[in-house]
Amino acid sequence: MNCLLPTDFDRHDDVIVGVIANPASGRDIRRLTAKASVFTAAEKANMVQRLLGPFGALGVDRVMIMPDSSGIAATVERSAQINRSRGESVWPLIEQVKMKSTGGVEDSQNAARIMRDAGARAIVVLGGDGTHRVIAKVVPELPMATLSTGTNNVFPDWREATVTGIATALHVTGRIDPSITLRRNKQLRVNLGEYTDIALVDVCVTRLTHVGARAVWDPDTIAELFVAFAEPDAIGLSSIAAMINPLTRDEPRGLCLRCGTEGRRVLAAIAPGVLETVVIDHCEIMQPGVRYAIRTERGSIALDGEREIEFHRGQVPRVTLELNGPPTLDVSSTLAAAARLGVMATPCAREMLR
Amino acid sequence: MNTELNRESLLKAYRMMRTIREFEERVHTDFATGEIPGFVHLYAGEEASATGVCMHLSGNDYIASTHRGHGHCIAKGVDPAGMMAEIWGKETGTCKGKGGSMHIADLSKGMLGANGIVGGGGPLICGTALAAKLRGDKTVGVCFFGDGASNQGTILEAMNLATVWNLPAIFVAENNGYAETTSPNYSVACENIADRAAAFGMPGVIVDGFDFFAVYEAAGEAVKRAREGGGPTLIEVKVSRYYGHFEGDQQKYRAEGEVQKLRNEKDCLMQFRRHVTADGDISAAELDAIDAEVLAMIDDSVVRAKADPKPGPEELLTDVYVSY
Numbered sequence: 001m002n003c004l005l006p007t008d009f010d011r012h013d014d015v016i017v018g019v020i021a022n023p024a025s026g027r028d029i030r031r032l033t034a035k036a037s038v039f040t041a042a043e044k045a046n047m048v049q050r051l052l053g054p055f056g057a058l059g060v061d062r063v064m065i066m067p068d069s070s071g072i073a074a075t076v077e078r079s080a081q082i083n084r085s086r087g088e089s090v091w092p093l094i095e096q097v098k099m100k101s102t103g104g105v106e107d108s109q110n111a112a113r114i115m116r117d118a119g120a121r122a123i124v125v126l127g128g129d130g131t132h133r134v135i136a137k138v139v140p141e142l143p144m145a146t147l148s149t150g151t152n153n154v155f156p157d158w159r160e161a162t163v164t165g166i167a168t169a170l171h172v173t174g175r176i177d178p179s180i181t182l183r184r185n186k187q188l189r190v191n192l193g194e195y196t197d198i199a200l201v202d203v204c205v206t207r208l209t210h211v212g213a214r215a216v217w218d219p220d221t222i223a224e225l226f227v228a229f230a231e232p233d234a235i236g237l238s239s240i241a242a243m244i245n246p247l248t249r250d251e252p253r254g255l256c257l258r259c260g261t262e263g264r265r266v267l268a269a270i271a272p273g274v275l276e277t278v279v280i281d282h283c284e285i286m287q288p289g290v291r292y293a294i295r296t297e298r299g300s301i302a303l304d305g306e307r308e309i310e311f312h313r314g315q316v317p318r319v320t321l322e323l324n325g326p327p328t329l330d331v332s333s334t335l336a337a338a339a340r341l342g343v344m345a346t347p348c349a350r351e352m353l354r
Numbered sequence: 355m356n357t358e359l360n361r362e363s364l365l366k367a368y369r370m371m372r373t374i375r376e377f378e379e380r381v382h383t384d385f386a387t388g389e390i391p392g393f394v395h396l397y398a399g400e401e402a403s404a405t406g407v408c409m410h411l412s413g414n415d416y417i418a419s420t421h422r423g424h425g426h427c428i429a430k431g432v433d434p435a436g437m438m439a440e441i442w443g444k445e446t447g448t449c450k451g452k453g454g455s456m457h458i459a460d461l462s463k464g465m466l467g468a469n470g471i472v473g474g475g476g477p478l479i480c481g482t483a484l485a486a487k488l489r490g491d492k493t494v495g496v497c498f499f500g501d502g503a504s505n506q507g508t509i510l511e512a513m514n515l516a517t518v519w520n521l522p523a524i525f526v527a528e529n530n531g532y533a534e535t536t537s538p539n540y541s542v543a544c545e546n547i548a549d550r551a552a553a554f555g556m557p558g559v560i561v562d563g564f565d566f567f568a569v570y571e572a573a574g575e576a577v578k579r580a581r582e583g584g585g586p587t588l589i590e591v592k593v594s595r596y597y598g599h600f601e602g603d604q605q606k607y608r609a610e611g612e613v614q615k616l617r618n619e620k621d622c623l624m625q626f627r628r629h630v631t632a633d634g635d636i637s638a639a640e641l642d643a644i645d646a647e648v649l650a651m652i653d654d655s656v657v658r659a660k661a662d663p664k665p666g667p668e669e670l671l672t673d674v675y676v677s678y
Contacts, residue, residue, distance in 0.1 A: 023545040024560065031557040032575045032587060038552045041544060069538075070545030103545065103592075208358060210629060212567035213559075298633055312632045 014061040015172050017092075018115030020108050020135065021048055022127035023070035025150045028306070033217040034271035039149040041068075044126055045075035047147060047161040051124055052080070054165035056090035059173045064120060066111035067096045069103070105130075109138045116142050121172035122329065124164065129155045129236070129304035133200050136187070136326035143171065143182055145329040151215070151272065152236030152305055155185075155200045159331060166344075167334040175343050181334045185249060186228040187325030190301060191291070192309060192317040199303040200326070202227045202238045203319050207299045211307040219276040223296040225257040226286065226319045235269040236305055240278050243268050245285075254286030254321040258295065291318040359570070364630050367409055367566060369644050371401040371623055374425040376645075376652045377434055378597075381424070381441060381455075384656065385601045391443045392454040397425035399596035399613075402622035403528050404429035406569025407496060407589075410577040416464045416482040417496045418475030420528075421456050422595070423468025426498050431463045435655035444662035451665045452673060473503035476512025476525070483521035483586075494522040494580040502533025504547045513554045513588065522580035524573070527590045528563065534599045535607045548590035556586045563593025564620040567629070594620075 021044045030036040048065065055063060065073045073096050080094040097111050108127070112135045115123055122143040125132055128150010135144065145168040146156030157164065171181040188199045204216055205224035216222065216237065229249045230242035241247065241255045243266045263281030270276050286292060294301075294317045301309040301317060311317050338344050359367065378398040385394055397404070400422075408417070408429035419426040428434055432448060440447030441455050448458050459467030466478050479495035486493040503509050504527055516523040527547040531537060544550065551558025557576075561568040569591060576587035596613050598605045617624075630636045 027546055027548055027558070027560045029559045029561070029572050029575060031551075031559050032572065032579065038549075038558075040552060041549065068545055070549070071543065101539075209633070210565075210567035212565065213561055213571035214568070310629070310632075313634075 013119055015059060016062045016064060016115075016118060016120045017055060017060050017168060017172055018112065018120040018123035019048055019051065019063055019065045020111050020115075020123055020125050020127070020131075021045070021066065021068070021072045022108055022125075022131040022149070023068045023072060024103070025127040025131050028151060029213040029215050030151045030217060030271050033215070033274075035273035036151045037272065041070040041072050042075070044149055045072045047126055047149070048072065048076050049079055050161040051165035051168070052076070052091040052094070054162060055169050056092050058166065058169035058175075060092045060169050062093045062095065064095055064097050064115050064118060066107065067099065067101055068107070069101060105134045108135055112139045112142070115139075122168055124168055125156065127156070128153055129201055130306050132156055133198065133304050136200060137198055140326050143327045143329055145331070152234070154231070154234045154236050154238055155304065157331060163335065164329070164331055166338075167329055167331040170334055170338055170343065171329055176334050176337045176341070180337045181329060182327045183249070183330040183333075184323070184327055185325035186252075186254065186288075187322050188226055188228050188254065189320045189322055190303065190309065190317055191320070192311055192315060195309070197303060197308060198325075200228065201236070201304050202241075204237045204302040204305070205294050205296050205299055205317075206302060206307060207296065208307065209299055209310060211300050211310055214302075214306040214308070215271075216302045216305060216307065217271055217274070219270060219278045222259050222278060223299060224259065224294060226292065226321075227255045227257075228321060228325070230255060235272060237270060237302070239270065240266050240268040240280070244280060244283055252288055252323055254288075256282075256284050256286050256292055256319075258282035286319075286321045288321045288323050291320050293318050361635060363409070364636060365640070365644065367405055367570075368623075368626060368630070368641060369648065370405045370409075370429055371566065371626065372644055372648045373434060373651070374398075374401045374404065374428050375623060376648045377424060377428060377438070380652050380656060382597060382601060389660075390441060392456070394441065394455040394601050395422040395599065396595065396597040396601065397422050399616065399621075400528055400530060400563060400591075400593045401425055402566040402569050402626075403526065403563045403591045403593055404498070406566050407498075407524070407526055407573040409570060410574050411464070411494070411496065413464055414491070414493045415495065416466055416479065416493070417498065418466045418478045419468045419498050420475065420500055420503065421468060421470055421472070422500070423458060424455070427458050427460070427465055427468065430465045432458065432460045432465050434651065435658060436460075438652075438655040439659040439662055442659040442662070443664055444659055445665040445669070446658070446662040450669065450673060452669070473499060473506030473508040475499055476509045479523050480512050480515050480519075480521060483516065483523040484519060486522050487519070492522075492581045494524060494577055496524045496526060498526045498528060500533065501527065501529040501531070501538045501542060501547060502536070504529075504550070505533075505541060510550075513550070513556065513586065516586035517554045517556050520583070520585040522583070523586040524576045524580055525586065525588045526573075527588065528593055529590055530593050530595045532595075532599065532607065535603075537607075546590055548588055551588035554588075556588055558588040558590065560590045560592060563591035564616075564622045564625060566622055566626050
């Protein structure tokens with residue numbers, strides 16, 4: 001290991017970081033109905049490699065990466081071998097998780113469980129809102145460092161992977177206190193009888209009775225919308241709420257909107273490149289812990305933009321805002337603290353301004 | 355686009371999928387007797403793909419199919435009785451009994467043919483799509499192909515050409531997990547065939563091929579885009595087949611219980627039936643009645659096919675080459 005900073009941090013065990021690059025993110029119908037971005041496997045592999053320099057330089061010992069058949073993990077492993085053979089590597093040890101790939105969402109979930117059980121201190125996730133959601137479901141307390149390679153990318157950071165790599169390494173090596181590095185997110189829980197699921201950004205009730213191609217792109221099909229947060233500079237369904245009542249990720253409340261034919265007309269970017277008008281006739285603040293009944297008689301429920309649940313007459317799904325959602329890495333706060341504390345500078349350099 | 359189907363359309367979709375399934379199950383059974391000549395490659399399990407796409411097409415639109423073409427033929431409106439006679443090699447067949455399973459074609463229905471050439475449909479569809487564009491008649495061409503064909507130069511060249519000429523073409527990659535016996539994990543240099551669309555400058559989307567509604571929605575958007583002059587689209591339908599590459603395939607490359615699990619948990623007809631009956635819009639009895647009608651129709655088509663004459667020796671050299 002060629003750590004470029006003093007290694008005077010907690011080293012009881014190897015410092016392990018998991019990396020899950022979802023090869024299927026950013027492939028849904030919104031490539032067709034909108035102009036959603038396409039992240040190629042090659043770019044995802046590049047992003048993972050841009051994490052590894054900071055990891056190695058800042059004391060991460062091992063990186064566990066999810067295997068895939070699109071060549072992301074294989075490309076990274078090959079690059080690591082080349083670097084080692086040239087004797088110029090400061091990358092940590094790279095290992096592919098030993099698991100059977102199915103090509104489905106369960107791959108990300110299985111990999112996350114294995115990483116957690118192996119002692120990973122954080123997982124870097126490359127995906128969209130949906131990828132982060134399915135991982136948060138199975139390892140709710142394992143911090144995620146988020147990188148956007150999906151469609152709307154409301155939940156994950158839009159950020160250069162190198163910077164995320166630095167912040168992740170500073171967190172997992174304990175150089176910056178977790179009270180600074182981590183943010184506790186809200187989440188929305190949907191209950192339908194025995195069935196339960198979560199969303200990290202929004203729950204959209206549609207009048208479409210089938211999950212079909214999953215995405216929601218026709219505003220006329222939207223019946224109700226619940227959001228955990230609503231940022232005006234985001235796209236996707238939460239942007240509808242944001243144009244009525246912006247809500248930060250830290251406020252202990254959510255928002256419930258019901259659509260109609262008469263009410264407030266809201267123009268919002270519901271998909272990449274797509275501005276649509278939605279008519280809202282009811283809006284109320286969601287209080288945490290309160291179960292809000294869905295009023296639509298039947299339809300489907302989209303979690304973070306993808307229809308996942310069908311419900312029928314006589315069934316009343318309920319949505320609850322929870323404040324104990326998954327922890328994520330706050331890259332800005334972490335690096336601000338690193339600068340403030342001089343973590344990335346030698347003592348001599350720190351004296352320069354005096 | 356409103357993707358909610360009315361009652362009539364839902365019943366039509368169910369009948370189409372049930373007809374394909376019943377047709378294939380019967381061919382599977384009868385082929386084992388040794389009476390059917392040639393090779394057959396069955397489409398059972400993939401019904402939602404052909405149906406979800408072809409529900410958006412009119413008689414003036416064209417499709418090109420594969421060696422596994424029965425489902426595409428039925429979904430495009432080719433007469434199942436004529437197809438059955440064709441497979442039995444009888445003169446009443448769609449192609450007078452001279453084509454057999456792998457060459458069923460009916461131009462009057464816009465069906466350019468099943469195709470023994472893997473990846474052979476792409477250039478054909480570029481031709482019909484170019485004609486449609488020149489005529490300006492808003493018709494489209496759909497090329498069905500498999501995961502094996504996705505590696506063929508013809509398909510890649512066709513996708514390139516379709517983008518260069520901005521053709522009203524839809525490429526439907528039915529990824530059933532095996533190119534004959536080879537998994538795409540061994541032979542396709544990307545996780546998803548749809549990933550390749552970006553390289554050709556067209557949208558590429560992935561849908562669950564066991565879910566009729568998923569295919570129907572994606573195909574609807576792609577067809578609409580093509581008719582409006584938006585150009586080609588690649589749809590990857592993730593699906594599986596219930597039988598071997600060909601009838602007689604021992605399928606030793608498949609896990610034990612794989613097909614039964616799919617039939618039990620993902621079957622497109624099972625999912626469709628559960629969905630449309632959940633709210634009482636359509637009753638199970640109505641669907642049962644369709645099942646019975648389809649079964650009777652297939653029974654009748656087999657009886658007729660068996661009884662019909664074979665083409666005579668004087669037919670040997672007719673219809674073989676096109677005369678201009």
